[in-house]
């Protein structure tokens with residue numbers, strides 16, 4: 001195997017982690033940088049997590065380093081704390097049967113790097129780098145990086161039976177890297193898409209969001225649709241049309257909430273349906289709330305140009321997000337200066353109103369009740385629309401007059 005070599009001195013994250021590799025080697029074991037970091041170096045991308053693979057068994061790593069945390073020791077992973085940084089150090093392993101298509105029934109630790117790389121998902125992720133900067137590329141990962149191909153290591157069907165999430169990872173790497181799927185890998189996804197049913201929603205959600213937020217989203221999405229993976233994602237079995245509509249727009253989503261709102265719009269969801277859908281996707285409460293707010297803004301904007309009250313209700317940031325869809329969705333045209341409209345709002349939040357509910361109770365001598373919220377809503381809207389000035393006395397006079405009408 002011919003080895004490509006890189007100069008580790010140029011990559012500070014590797015340089016910082018080098019003493020960990022050296023320390024393991026001084027103890028007569030092998031150690032390599034593996035996985036995403038090696039791929040990212042060859043792609044000239046930012047290196048994120050540094051993962052180390054080693055021939056040392058977990059207890060041997062714990063003997064070598066004084067500070068470690070057992071993060072997944074049954075799978076061979078020990079976290080090493082070294083000079084302010086942490087590194088996941090994982091013993092070379094092959095994995096036994098995956099009867100449930102998720103986690104191996106057993107992990108067998110091995111002493112060979114090649115055996116370890118053989119059970120990784122894609123050739124571009126099955127690269128290892130030693131302390132001299134030499135790259136170990138048993139499965140032509142470098143060629144696939146050059147040719148921009150996502151190809152399973154060995155037999156794709158076996159890789160997907162080992163972990164069905166890899167099918168989602170394949171399309172998200174397409175989206176992230178603007179690569180293509182190798183045809184054999186694609187066919188295997190098409191044939192085994194149903195295995196995704198075995199995977200937890202939480203894991204699918206992470207990959208789906210990465211797919212939807214990637215640089216080459218529409219390419220990834222095309223594979224996602226054509227392979228029919230979507231049929232095995234939460235509540236997306238009837239989502240083909242909506243996904244195709246997203247595939248037809250050039251906009252790059254800047255957040256998962258924006259993505260969910262646009263998907264919800266194309267699925268023709270109302271806010272309740274969107275909430276149910278996002279619960280099925282196990283989204284956080286915060287994410288659900290924001291996605292619903294964005295969808296509500298989309299529906300408002302669909303029928304009217306931005307008004308002061310619309311700006312006030314949704315806030316400048318959301319309004320600007322929605323504005324980027326106006327042309328694409330054929331919403332009413334507007335030349336409104338959003339920043340100006342925002343700056344001119346007499347109040348920006350309910351807290352800015354010059355009176356409170358207590359003031360209303362005192363002024364009306366009525367018992368507290370739902371009427372307070374209704375009155376505050378009316379006052380708030382009147383102030384925002386500049387029918388009423390935000391002065392305590394004027395508000396109370398207005399309120400009294402409204403109450404008697």
Ligand code: CTP
Nearest residue numbers: 035036037048119120121122125126163165166
């Ligand atoms: N891996 C795998 N099968 C999986 C997940 C991970 O074979 N289902 C292997 C790959 O070699 C991968 C490495 O474990 O490169 C690390 O996985 P992870 O950190 O999840 O992903 P990265 O490839 O590092 O990609 P990213 O950082 O973009 O998530």
